[in-house]
Amino acid sequence: MMSVLVYTESENGKFKKSAFEVASYAYAVAQQLGTTVTAISFNADSNDTLGTYGVTKVLNISNDSLKTFNAKAYAHAITEAAKKEGSQVVIVSSSTDSKYLAPIVAAKLKAGYTPNVVTAPDNTSPFKVKRTVFSNKGFAHTTISTAIKVIGVSNNSFGAIENNSTATAEDFSPALTDADFATKSVEVDKVVGKATIADADIVVSGGRGLKGPENWGMIEELADVLGAATACSKPVSDLGWRPHSEHVGQTGKPVASNLYIAIGISGAIQHLAGISASKIKVVINTDPEAPFFKAADYGIVGDAFEVVPKLIEKLKEFKAQNA
Amino acid sequence: MKILVCISNVPDTTSKINFTEGDTKFDTNGVQFVINPNDEFGLTRAMWFKEKQGATVHVANVGGAATEPTIRKALAIGADEAIRVNAEPKDGFYVAQQLAEVVKNGGYDLVIAGRESIDYNGGMVPGMIATLLDMNFVNTCTCIEIDSDTVTATREIDGGKEKISTSLPLVIGGQKGLVQESDLRIPNMRGIMMARKKALTVVEPIDATAATTDVSFDKPAAKGAIKLIDADNIDELINLLHNEAKAI
Numbered sequence: 001m002m003s004v005l006v007y008t009e010s011e012n013g014k015f016k017k018s019a020f021e022v023a024s025y026a027y028a029v030a031q032q033l034g035t036t037v038t039a040i041s042f043n044a045d046s047n048d049t050l051g052t053y054g055v056t057k058v059l060n061i062s063n064d065s066l067k068t069f070n071a072k073a074y075a076h077a078i079t080e081a082a083k084k085e086g087s088q089v090v091i092v093s094s095s096t097d098s099k100y101l102a103p104i105v106a107a108k109l110k111a112g113y114t115p116n117v118v119t120a121p122d123n124t125s126p127f128k129v130k131r132t133v134f135s136n137k138g139f140a141h142t143t144i145s146t147a148i149k150v151i152g153v154s155n156n157s158f159g160a161i162e163n164n165s166t167a168t169a170e171d172f173s174p175a176l177t178d179a180d181f182a183t184k185s186v187e188v189d190k191v192v193g194k195a196t197i198a199d200a201d202i203v204v205s206g207g208r209g210l211k212g213p214e215n216w217g218m219i220e221e222l223a224d225v226l227g228a229a230t231a232c233s234k235p236v237s238d239l240g241w242r243p244h245s246e247h248v249g250q251t252g253k254p255v256a257s258n259l260y261i262a263i264g265i266s267g268a269i270q271h272l273a274g275i276s277a278s279k280i281k282v283v284i285n286t287d288p289e290a291p292f293f294k295a296a297d298y299g300i301v302g303d304a305f306e307v308v309p310k311l312i313e314k315l316k317e318f319k320a321q322n323a
Numbered sequence: 324m325k326i327l328v329c330i331s332n333v334p335d336t337t338s339k340i341n342f343t344e345g346d347t348k349f350d351t352n353g354v355q356f357v358i359n360p361n362d363e364f365g366l367t368r369a370m371w372f373k374e375k376q377g378a379t380v381h382v383a384n385v386g387g388a389a390t391e392p393t394i395r396k397a398l399a400i401g402a403d404e405a406i407r408v409n410a411e412p413k414d415g416f417y418v419a420q421q422l423a424e425v426v427k428n429g430g431y432d433l434v435i436a437g438r439e440s441i442d443y444n445g446g447m448v449p450g451m452i453a454t455l456l457d458m459n460f461v462n463t464c465t466c467i468e469i470d471s472d473t474v475t476a477t478r479e480i481d482g483g484k485e486k487i488s489t490s491l492p493l494v495i496g497g498q499k500g501l502v503q504e505s506d507l508r509i510p511n512m513r514g515i516m517m518a519r520k521k522a523l524t525v526v527e528p529i530d531a532t533a534a535t536t537d538v539s540f541d542k543p544a545a546k547g548a549i550k551l552i553d554a555d556n557i558d559e560l561i562n563l564l565h566n567e568a569k570a571i
Contacts, residue, residue, distance in 0.1 A: 071450075071462065096481045100462040103415075103450025112416060112534030113447050128538065133443050134349075137340035140443070140537040183459045183489040186475075190483030198481040202570070226571065229482075238504045244465060245479055250336050250441055251360045251499055259570035270336045276543065280570045282560070283549075293549055298563055302554030314557045318565070 002086030003038040003057065004030045007078055009095060013045035017199055018093040018153075020053045020160035025153045026091045027054025027163050028120040033089070040081045040172070042066050042074065051167035053160060059084075059172035068185045069097050075104035077174040082109060082148065084172075089127075090150045094256075095198055102152055112144035115152035135250045135273040154277065155198060156256040197248060200229035202259040203278070205248060207233040209264020209285060209304055213241035218308045219263065225315045231255065233265045249274035264304045267292025284308065324378040324469065324491075327429060328366045329422050329436040329448065330397055331359035331412075332390040336441060342540040349442070349540070358393055361437025365497035367507055368467065369435055370401045376469065379403055381429065385412045385421045391523065398518035399510030405523040413533035415443070419451030420531040426456060431492070438463050438496035443537075449496035459493045465500025 006026035008019035026037045038057040039050050043066060047058040059081050066073060078101065082090050090105060092098040094116060106113035116132045118139070126143045132154060133140045197203055204223040206216060216230075223230045230246060237247035248255045250270035260278035264285060265271060272295045275281070283296040284307050293299050300307055334340070335355040343350040358366065372378035382397040384390050385408040394405045406429075408421045426434055434453075439446035453460035459474075461467075465484065466477035469491070476487045476495065510518070552560045564571045 071460065075454075096463055096479065099446050100450070100478075103419075103447035104454045104460070106416070106447065106534075107419070107451040107454035110534075112414070113445075114535055115446055116444055133537075133540070134334075134340045135441055135444060137542070138342065139541050139543070141539045141541075143536050143538055144534060145536065146534045183461060183487060185485055186488050187486040188480070188483065189485070190480065194482070196482030234504075237499075244500045245483060247499070259564070259568070273336075280564070280568045282564070293551075295546065296549050297547075297568065298560060299549050299551050300554050300560065301551065307554055307557070310557050311560070314561055315571075318561050318571075322565075 002088065003036045004033065004089045004091060005078070005082050005085055005087035006037060006039050006055070006091040007098065008039045008041050008050060009093060009097065010041060010044045013043060015044060015049060016095070017160070018095055018155055020049070021156070021158055022091050022093045022153050023050055023053035023055050024161040024163070025120065025158045027161070029089055029091065030054070032121060032124050038085050038087070039167070040078055042077070047167050047169045051165050052162055054163035054165055055167045056165050058167050058169040060169040061172050061174065063173070065176070065181065068188065070181060070183070070185065071097070071100040071104060072183060073176055073180040075101040075108065076176060076180050078105050079108045080174045081172065088148055090148065092150065092152050094152050094155045098152060102150055106150040109148045109150070110146060111148035111150045112146040113150040113152070114142050114144060116154045117151050118154045118157040120158070132277065136254070136276040137273050154256060156258065157277070195227060195229040197229045197231050197246070197253050197255060200257055202226045202228035202261070203231050203248070203255050203257045204228045204261045204263070205231035205233065205265060206236060206263050207265030208235045216242070218312065222261070222308060222312050222315070225312055225319060233271055262292055262296070263308060265292060266290040267295055324372065324376060324433060325429065325431045326369045326372060326378050326380045326433045326435060327426055327431040328362065328369050328380060328382045328397070328402065329434065330362045330366065330382050330384050330393065331437065331440040331442070332356050332384060332386055332393040333359045333440050333442045336360065340542070342542070346539050346541060356390070356393055358397060359437050359440045361439060361441070361498045363507060364499055364501040365435035365437060365495070366397055366400060366402065368497065368501040370508070371502070372469070373401065381406060383408065383422060383425045385410055385418045387411060394523060395518050396510060398521045398523070399514040400508050401514065404521060407523060407525050408528050409525050410528035414535045415445035415447040416451060416535070417531055417533040419448045419455060421528050422448065423452045423455040424529045425526070426452060433469070433491060434458070434494040435497050436494065438498045446496070449494050453494035459489045460495070461487055461489060461493065462496040464495040464497050467495060467501065
């Protein structure tokens with residue numbers, strides 16, 4: 001039985017939080033299969049931290065042409081690594097980049113691919129996983145019948161679990177060609193120094209109840225105090241008050257944060273589906289009949305323009321005391 | 324330019340999701356089926372290429388005869404012809420193999436599929452078609468411009484966007500942004516009448532196997548009751564979030 005391969009994502013040389021979660025997941029699968037975990041990393045400053053989450057071997061790629069994510073080239077490298085390691089299971093995250101490359105890897109390896117997996121495999125023979133379907137309105141228990149399996153782990157579902165090992169890195173140089181770079185990145189326009197919806201522990205989200213884009217200052221301030229990412233409902237993005245990349249819900253980005261704070265969002269079924277994987281939900285809305293009150297853990301019936309500034313003030317005090 | 328828009332027949336976004344036959348099948352009882360929203364954005368963008376750049380637009384779906392109303396709707400919106408691969412969509416890999424065959428036989432320059440279908444959320448069909456046919460591929464695509472064979476596209480990334488240059492032949496996984504929500508078209512009577520006369524070709528599937536099987540389904544556990552906090556008692560909310568929920 002050859003090692004479980006895990007793609008550990010990094011950005012500017014630092015591993016993302018999801019890298020430790022997928023490494024932990026890979027370790028759980030490896031335990032079930034009686035094997036070890038090999039990670040593949042691209043231009044990481046140091047691979048040592050991966051050992052903390054159960055990785056024993058790292059295929060380390062140092063290649064300037066891979067500094068910016070390129071789905072086809074990365075997929076080629078991961079496929080080559082899987083073949084070299086004889087891996088029967090390849091683990092990726094649910095980031096936008098992982099979801100871009102996973103189908104390419106799966107098609108190259110003639111592997112079955114299940115994204116949005118929320119728990120360790122129920123069984124490894126047949127290989128059976130639990131994944132979200134119908135935009136979090138249901139779960140499917142899915143068997144994968146191919147020799148090689150590609151598993152996409154849902155963000156913030158399995159968690160990062162320490163399993164102290166020592167990761168030994170070895171240099172890996174996949175045989176990339178120009179064809180792997182036929183689709184090129186020209187420019188990346190990304191918020192820097194701020195949590196993203198995909199990675200954030202806390203997401204603060206605003207809806208039409210905020211009345212206009214000029215009122216987003218308090219949403220951003222609340223997010224700053226909490227170290228949270230900002231998000232919005234579909235009508236807000238449709239009205240152009242906020243960019244598409246902040247739209248969360250069934251046809252927007254899914255949210256799986258620890259804490260989701262909905263302000264002035266009524267809670268349409270499509271919105272609730274997209275955010276339901278979040279662990280704790282708070283709603284602030286003037287309308288006590290808003291459907292969000294049925295889906296949330298904590299709620300305040302009140303005017304956002306009065307409640308949110310008070311919440312910001314109190315949170316600042318709380319943060320100062322608990323710093 | 325020949326464009327193929329791959330459409331998935333999915334439950335309307337407002338549908339209540341239930342399972343039947345001992346939780347082994349999705350319960351379609353009372354469910355309204357629609358064009359997958361991510362596909363509809365792509366279809367509407369394809370109409371732009373048809374009207375502004377003279378593209379020919381075909382739509383394809385893998386499904387039984389029951390999906391034909393959804394396919395006819397795509398024709399009523401303005402697609403020129405439709406192809407239905409007469410097979411149940413067993414899984415994403417199976418569907419991708421069937422659609423790759425359609426793409427190969429039709430000689431399409433651009434294949435537009437949704438970044439994922441809102442039923443099984445696999446998000447794998449466009450990437451697999453591209454890989455099976457060695458075409459270029461842009462996922463979570465929110466903007467596409469084509470000048471002869473040169474393509475400029477934008478894709479959504481976590482926390483922002485990325486501008487991409489590539490070339491035809493190309494597959495995109497599309498989503499909102501390709502066109503605005505307000506640009507989506509509701510078929511008018513003329514479109515619906517014309518759609519009846521347009522070709523809807525039924526082809527038999529190629530021999531392909533599925534890689535995955537959904538053995539059973541279940542639903543998330545019911546939620547506990549909400550705790551309401553008085554708007555004048557923000558301290559209590561912070562206390563609960565800190566001590567009870569351990570979320571801050």
